[in-house]
Each structure stands twice: as C-alpha cells, then as structure tokens.
Amino acid sequence: MRVTSEDVSAAARRIAGRVRRTPLLPPSGEDGVWLKCEFLQHCGVFKTRGAFNRQLAALESGEIGPAGIVVASGGNAGLAQAFVARELGVRATVFVPEAAPAVKVERIRSFGAEVQQVGAEYAEAYQAAVTFGEQTGAAFAHAYDQPEVVAGAGTIGAEILDDEPSIDTIVLAVGGGGLYAGIAAAAFGRARIVAVEPERCPTLHSAMAAGEPVDVPVSGVAADSLGARRIGDLAFAAQAAEPPVSVLVTDEEIVEARTRLWSEYRVPSESGAAAAYAALTSGRYVPEPAERVAVLVCGANTDPGTLAIRS
Incomplete structure (x- = not known):
C-alpha cells in the first residue's frame, strides 16, 4: 500500500x-x-497535521468511542495527538518512553491527555499502547505508519x-x-x-x-x-x-x-x-x-x- x-x-x-x-x-x-x-x-x-487528519477521519467513521484514542510516541506525536484530542473533545492516552524529554511530557499533560511512561525506547511504549487499545477499545493513532497520518x-x-x-x-x-x-x-x-x-x-x-x-x-x-x-x-x-x-x-x-x-x-x-x-x-x-x-x-x-x- x-x-x-x-x-x-x-x-x-x-x-x-x-x-x-x-x-x-x-x-x-x-x-x-x-x-x-x-x-x-x-x-x-x-505531526499536528496528521493528528487532525487521523482523528477527524476516525470521528467520521465512528471508530472513536468513549475510550478515545491512544498513541505511542517519543514525544512529538503524543503532543500533537493530545492537542488535537483537546480541540475535538476526544479522550487521549499517550504512551512515551521513560527518557522522553520533560518539556514534551509536560506539554502533553497540559493538553489534558493521560501520560504513561513505559520502557527505554519508543518500541516498548508502542507495544504498551497497542495492548491498551486492545483492552479498552481506544482507537489507535500511529505515530508515523498510518495512511491518515502520512497523508496529513x-x-x-x-x-x-x-x-x-x-x-x-x-x-x-x-x-x-x-x-x-x-x-x-x-x-x-x-x-x-x-x-x-x-x-x-x-x-x-x-x-x-x-x-x-x-x-x-x-x-x-x-x-x-x-x-x-x-x-x-x-x-x-x-x-x-x-x-x-x-x-x-x-x-x-x-x-x-x-x-x-x-x-x-x-x-x-x-x-x-x-x-x-x-x-x-x-x-x-x-x-x-x-x-x-x-x-x-x-x-x-x-x-x-x-x-x-x-x-
């Protein structure tokens, strides 16, 4: 594709x-x-462009429910998805590595998202986010490998x-x-x-x-x-x-x-x-x-x- x-x-x-x-x-x-x-x-x-495109498309299709969206990020994708979620009235949960820059983590929280710090690098935060989505029904927003995110x-x-x-x-x-x-x-x-x-x-x-x-x-x-x-x-x-x-x-x-x-x-x-x-x-x-x-x-x-x- x-x-x-x-x-x-x-x-x-x-x-x-x-x-x-x-x-x-x-x-x-x-x-x-x-x-x-x-x-x-x-x-x-x-990444704000892709975040808007992903969440707006998911709202149009009915993919986003009460659990909102979940994203794994080194910092920037989570920041963008959290901002967009606030703008659109969507619940957001963001998984970041433990070493994510404090300036980015603080800003993600300032947009009202729940932040979970997991693992030493992005790959570990990613797996935790996938598991969270499967358990809660939150719509997954990929940091970079999703058609709506890429097109944005x-x-x-x-x-x-x-x-x-x-x-x-x-x-x-x-x-x-x-x-x-x-x-x-x-x-x-x-x-x-x-x-x-x-x-x-x-x-x-x-x-x-x-x-x-x-x-x-x-x-x-x-x-x-x-x-x-x-x-x-x-x-x-x-x-x-x-x-x-x-x-x-x-x-x-x-x-x-x-x-x-x-x-x-x-x-x-x-x-x-x-x-x-x-x-x-x-x-x-x-x-x-x-x-x-x-x-x-x-x-x-x-x-x-x-x-x-x-x-």
Whole structure:
C-alpha cells in the first residue's frame, strides 16, 4: 500500500482551517535554500497535521468511542495527538518512553491527555499502547505508519510546491518515515526527496540496503524524535515507488546545523528537525549550481536554554 497525491489532497480538504499554512522563506543567506517553517505549526511540530487528519477521519467513521484514542510516541506525536484530542473533545492516552524529554511530557499533560511512561525506547511504549487499545477499545493513532497520518504530513509538501513550483528538491529528516512518505506522495514526479537520517538510527537507509524494513539500534542526539527502531511500511513503499537520495549525518553535524539555524535564522529547531539542514551544512548533500532546494524544519519542541549562539 502506498499513500498517493490524491490522499494528500483529501487530507488537505479535511484539515483545512484547523492547521496553519506555514511560511516558505526564500533564500537569504549563503546556503541559497528555501526554509519551510513547519516549526511554527500548532504544537511546534508537523505531526499536528496528521493528528487532525487521523482523528477527524476516525470521528467520521465512528471508530472513536468513549475510550478515545491512544498513541505511542517519543514525544512529538503524543503532543500533537493530545492537542488535537483537546480541540475535538476526544479522550487521549499517550504512551512515551521513560527518557522522553520533560518539556514534551509536560506539554502533553497540559493538553489534558493521560501520560504513561513505559520502557527505554519508543518500541516498548508502542507495544504498551497497542495492548491498551486492545483492552479498552481506544482507537489507535500511529505515530508515523498510518495512511491518515502520512497523508496529513504530506500536505506540507503540497504547500511547498504550491508556493514555489520551481523547487527541484525537498530535504527532510526521517525517523519512522511518516513525514517522508507523505511528502514523497505530494511531490511524486515533481521534485526529488533527500531523506536525511542520523547515523545512529538509520531506519530508511538500512531498509533500502537490505531490500526490506529491518530493526536498527537507536541512540544519539536526535533519538527522541527520530528514534524509531524500523522504517514504517508506508515509507518503505514510497521509496520503492520513487527512491529518494539517502543521506546520513553525524550527531556532531546535527548539533552544528541546529546552532546555525538559531544563530543565522533564529529558528529554534530541535535536534531531529536540524538533521535535514545538517545534510547541507555538512556537505553530505551538495546541490547542483542551479538546483532549487527547500529544507523542511519540522519541529521546535526543545529546551531554549540549549540553543547556543556562535561567536
């Protein structure tokens, strides 16, 4: 199964008026790239789009009952689903790993969701959430591998290409692959995708090398938002239909890119979101001279005190 541009268009209609159309900043510095400022989305993260699409579709179908929805998350998906649940009057239960950033856990609770901290990494929280859904009847909202969630994320790609049809390349970060799968659907046949992952949790890169999704170790500075153990099936289907340029970056390169985003643009990117920009600042991806590149900065749920200013 693969999410298509038609699915993305349907998601755009469903969530219209509920999400922000975030700005696409034109090139202004030496890097010569457009910046899609999705960190300005509700909850400071792109996942709000997929959360609205998932819950609205589930309400339309009658899938959501008294137990509401349940989601497992490293932090951002839970934050988005909790926010949307509050907006729609739906009960939400969010399972996160014990190491989930306190800033994200506190915000999830502030939206009225019940938070359960389980396990050392996302995979353990995921299994606990699945069990909870089976026992209570809560509708499961996947963090990244669900058609409605993927199609909602894809509306970002549609906006980029609507606002600047001449864009050749969209650079984005990959964890479980929901964002990648959605934007790949929106950009299919129109723009190439550069899929950027941390070296310490390369789900898509490893799956492409193996010819199938495989488990990978999870660690590093971006593990809280990009730390899925394996790529989602929808993302794997997307790469089979139109392979992306796969790029790996180091933790040090992510930290440097995050610092540059703050110092040069005053963009408070979280580490996972800075991974996309790191592909360019590190030289891991070098655009052609005339290539028109958009970089997606997809989240800003970070501790502002950790943002360093370059001297």
